Amino acid sequence: MATELLMPALSPTMEEGTLAKWLVKEGDEVKSGDILAEIETDKATMEFEAVDEGIVGKILIAEGTEGVKVNTPIAVIGEEGEDMSTASAAPAAEEAPAAAAAAVPATAAAPVDFAPSDKSPDWPEGTEMKSMTVREALNEAMAEEMTRDEDVFLMGEEVGEYQGAYKISQGLLDKFGDKRVVDTPITEHGFAGIATGAAFGGLRPIVEFMTFNFAMQAIDQIINSAAKTLYMSGGQMGAPMVFRGPNGAAARVGAQHSQCYAAWYAQIPGLKVVMPYTAADAKGLMKTAIRDNNPVIFLENEILYGKSFDVPVMDDFTIPFGKARVAVEGDDVTIVSFGIGMTYAMEAAEKLAEEGISAEVIDLRTLRPIDYATVLESVQKTNRCITVEEGFPVGSIGNHIGATIMQEAFDYLDAPVINCAGKDVPMPYAANLERHALITTEEVIAAVKQVTYR
Amino acid sequence: MAAKKTSKKSNVSADELLAYYRDMLLIRRFEEKAGQLYGMGLIGGFCHLYIGQEAVVVGLESATKEGDKRITSYRDHGHMLACGMDPNGVMAELTGREGGYSKGKGGSMHMFSKEKHFYGGHGIVGAQVPLGAGLAFSDKYKGNDNVTFAYFGDGAANQGQIYETFNMAALWDLPVIFVIENNQYAMGTSQARSTSTPDLYTRGEAFGIKGEIVDGMDVLAVKEASEKAVAHCRAGKGPYVLEVKTYRYRGHSMSDPAKYRTRDEVQKMRDERDPIEQVRDMLLTGKHATEDDLKAIDKEIKGVVNESAEFAKESPEPDLSELWTDIYTDA
Numbered sequence: 001m002a003t004e005l006l007m008p009a010l011s012p013t014m015e016e017g018t019l020a021k022w023l024v025k026e027g028d029e030v031k032s033g034d035i036l037a038e039i040e041t042d043k044a045t046m047e048f049e050a051v052d053e054g055i056v057g058k059i060l061i062a063e064g065t066e067g068v069k070v071n072t073p074i075a076v077i078g079e080e081g082e083d084m085s086t087a088s089a090a091p092a093a094e095e096a097p098a099a100a101a102a103a104v105p106a107t108a109a110a111p112v113d114f115a116p117s118d119k120s121p122d123w124p125e126g127t128e129m130k131s132m133t134v135r136e137a138l139n140e141a142m143a144e145e146m147t148r149d150e151d152v153f154l155m156g157e158e159v160g161e162y163q164g165a166y167k168i169s170q171g172l173l174d175k176f177g178d179k180r181v182v183d184t185p186i187t188e189h190g191f192a193g194i195a196t197g198a199a200f201g202g203l204r205p206i207v208e209f210m211t212f213n214f215a216m217q218a219i220d221q222i223i224n225s226a227a228k229t230l231y232m233s234g235g236q237m238g239a240p241m242v243f244r245g246p247n248g249a250a251a252r253v254g255a256q257h258s259q260c261y262a263a264w265y266a267q268i269p270g271l272k273v274v275m276p277y278t279a280a281d282a283k284g285l286m287k288t289a290i291r292d293n294n295p296v297i298f299l300e301n302e303i304l305y306g307k308s309f310d311v312p313v314m315d316d317f318t319i320p321f322g323k324a325r326v327a328v329e330g331d332d333v334t335i336v337s338f339g340i341g342m343t344y345a346m347e348a349a350e351k352l353a354e355e356g357i358s359a360e361v362i363d364l365r366t367l368r369p370i371d372y373a374t375v376l377e378s379v380q381k382t383n384r385c386i387t388v389e390e391g392f393p394v395g396s397i398g399n400h401i402g403a404t405i406m407q408e409a410f411d412y413l414d415a416p417v418i419n420c421a422g423k424d425v426p427m428p429y430a431a432n433l434e435r436h437a438l439i440t441t442e443e444v445i446a447a448v449k450q451v452t453y454r
Numbered sequence: 455m456a457a458k459k460t461s462k463k464s465n466v467s468a469d470e471l472l473a474y475y476r477d478m479l480l481i482r483r484f485e486e487k488a489g490q491l492y493g494m495g496l497i498g499g500f501c502h503l504y505i506g507q508e509a510v511v512v513g514l515e516s517a518t519k520e521g522d523k524r525i526t527s528y529r530d531h532g533h534m535l536a537c538g539m540d541p542n543g544v545m546a547e548l549t550g551r552e553g554g555y556s557k558g559k560g561g562s563m564h565m566f567s568k569e570k571h572f573y574g575g576h577g578i579v580g581a582q583v584p585l586g587a588g589l590a591f592s593d594k595y596k597g598n599d600n601v602t603f604a605y606f607g608d609g610a611a612n613q614g615q616i617y618e619t620f621n622m623a624a625l626w627d628l629p630v631i632f633v634i635e636n637n638q639y640a641m642g643t644s645q646a647r648s649t650s651t652p653d654l655y656t657r658g659e660a661f662g663i664k665g666e667i668v669d670g671m672d673v674l675a676v677k678e679a680s681e682k683a684v685a686h687c688r689a690g691k692g693p694y695v696l697e698v699k700t701y702r703y704r705g706h707s708m709s710d711p712a713k714y715r716t717r718d719e720v721q722k723m724r725d726e727r728d729p730i731e732q733v734r735d736m737l738l739t740g741k742h743a744t745e746d747d748l749k750a751i752d753k754e755i756k757g758v759v760n761e762s763a764e765f766a767k768e769s770p771e772p773d774l775s776e777l778w779t780d781i782y783t784d785a
Contacts, residue, residue, distance in 0.1 A: 233566035
């Protein structure tokens with residue numbers, strides 16, 4: 001049967017092209033792989049090959065013709081002796097269904113959940129508490145979850161025999177053996193990929209990065225492999241795993257060891273992002289992270305590791321993702337922070353209280369999902385908001401919170417939202433410069449005074 | 455191309471030979487059809503065809519058992535068909551339709567099948583190699599004897615993460631076969647212009663990984679090498695490298711102007727070394743099949759491929775609600 005040869009799309013962006021040259025003429029016999037014509041696309045001159053064998057019947061578009069639309073019949077190919085004079089003999093090419101773009105809802109923003117905030121306490125009233133460092137809390141959370149589920153294992157540099165570069169994994173090798181506490185070579189890209197593959201294969205890896213600065217070596221595996229596979233596979237497989245380690249500035253370690261990655265990872269659909277401040281949150285959120293069936297970025301902080309907080313004594317203590325914590329209740333201004341930013345927020349709130357300014361301090365705890373409801377409800381009460389974080393100021397979490405408040409609670413605002421963030425400079429080494437590159441409590445207080453017009 | 459270790463005397467039955475013929479032909483015809491659909495605008499974006507390389511996956515798959523895993527790059531249609539995935543589902547993914555393996559959300563380069571232990575379909579050159587070693591890690595952790603085939607090309611062989619992975623795979627005796635599909639061109643850059651030493655199978659030696667070069671146009675040579683590598687891995691002896699010398703007839707992707715090699719080079723390979731023609735000759739000269747038998751197979755394959763194209767055109771585009779699904783899972 002005679003078939004029409006159609007003007008091919010020879011690049012992802014080609015809509016029309018020039019039929020530069022015919023290399024066959026009517027009556028020629030062609031076989032699969034023969035070049036029929038040269039076609040100029042928007043990118044290059046391409047050779048157009050025959051796919052089937054046959055006889056060139058009629059050439060419908062003369063060489064040199066410009067602006068030939070993709071899918072226009074350009075020639076007829078058939079078998080010997082067949083009548084191929086009429087181009088209409090062959091069925092017209094089927095149009096690809098028109099893109100349904102017009103039906104996409106007009107709103108450009110992702111859906112935001114504005115159900116009322118979850119105000120339930122994190123643990124029952126009267127629960128026995130014990131003081132514990134963030135380091136101990138993380139260690140306990142991992143040990144409990146490794147005991148609970150044999151498929152959970154820890155992998156990273158110095159997690160085993162060295163007992164952890166920051167001692168977060170202390171004692172785990174003795175408890176669980178080297179099958180489940182795996183020391184890796186210094187090879188972040190490689191072991192992040194191996195751990196992600198192990199998660200595809202049904203295990204639940206915890207990957208420790210000695211610091212998140214080194215995870216930049218591995219970020220392709222974290223984002224392109226771990227975060228996107230569930231979507232790309234139509235839900236068939238994903239990566240239930242945790243990437244954890246200290247994040248942000250420590251003390252005097254300079255530009256390459258002092259970056260906060262909260263905003264980077266929080267931007268990625270498919271990841272969950274946690275950045276705790278207290279030991280109780282570190283423990284409860286780490287246990288939730290290990291049980292979560294999605295890749296979780298767990299951002300710790302070296303300076304907080306040694307800080308002590310009360311942690312509930314419970315058999316199985318977890319904190320759900322997407323639930324912020326109101327650390328201090330107040331009426332005059334909302335201070336939104338997370339992670340080590342909370343140290344400045346808390347200190348500022350205390351000093352402001354002495355001056356008669358009542359600040360409500362919200363610890364976001366998880367940055368993906370974000371508990372928008374708690375923030376918006378608070379802003380509706382205080383009508384003013386500032387955000388506090390140590391990361392770079394451009395494209396920060398604070399920018400996002402500010403934009404969301406503007407979009408969803410504009411009429412409640414009595415002042416613009418101010419973002420307090422780290423300075424827009426690589427981290428300097430000199431002690432005085434470093435102090436100023438980070439946020440200071442004074443800056444937080446000044447921002448509060450600015451939005452409260454004091 | 456230096457043809458190494460050709461093995462005409464391999465112990466192979468007529469049935470097996472016919473099966474290889476059928477499997478390779480399916481890939482060839484499927485890819486030709488995909489090329490046509492691309493030309494018609496039914497397939498978008500990037501589309502990397504496997505034509506010429508069919509003997510590689512068919513030969514390697516011949517030594518697998520249930521539970522074995524495979525993972526590869528974006529030139530992945532052949533691997534999917536060879537491990538038994540449904541041509542309809544693959545083609546419908548190429549056209550971005552609901553009936554595709556990823557419901558139309560992955561496309562040519564990102565397709566998966568949990569059921570067939572096919573772990574993608576990865577668009578970042580080399581990234582699938584540590585992932586493959588990770589799959590092998592999971593099998594070793596669970597204590598079974600499954601092996602993983604981690605496929606990559608001569609281009610990917612210059613990515614650093616490959617060597618990070620070689621090191622850990624050897625250190626931890628992971629049951630992974632690193633299959634270097636050397637089709638001699640990394641996109642448009644020939645191996646001679648990209649690679650300091652010609653023999654990629656020796657790349658594992660620095661890590662103590664055994665390597666072997668195989669004629670990838672000869673399905674029986676590939677099968678024999680696969681059996682050996684699989685036996686090595688199943689026995690718990692750690693990873694193995696196979697450099698399979700092959701050739702891609704088509705461009706790197708559909709939009710490849712092919713200015714980096716001559717048509718004569720391509721034609722010579724097609725005429726003299728074609729993997730499907732070689733098996734066809736063996737079947738006919740060995741009197742394992744008649745011309746009519748082979749014509750019947752050709753016809754049957756054409757039917758399967760045409761049906762997949764029809765399915766891929768008829769299957770609807772995914773519902774708009776799919777935009778928001780499969781980002782997170784509770785399961």
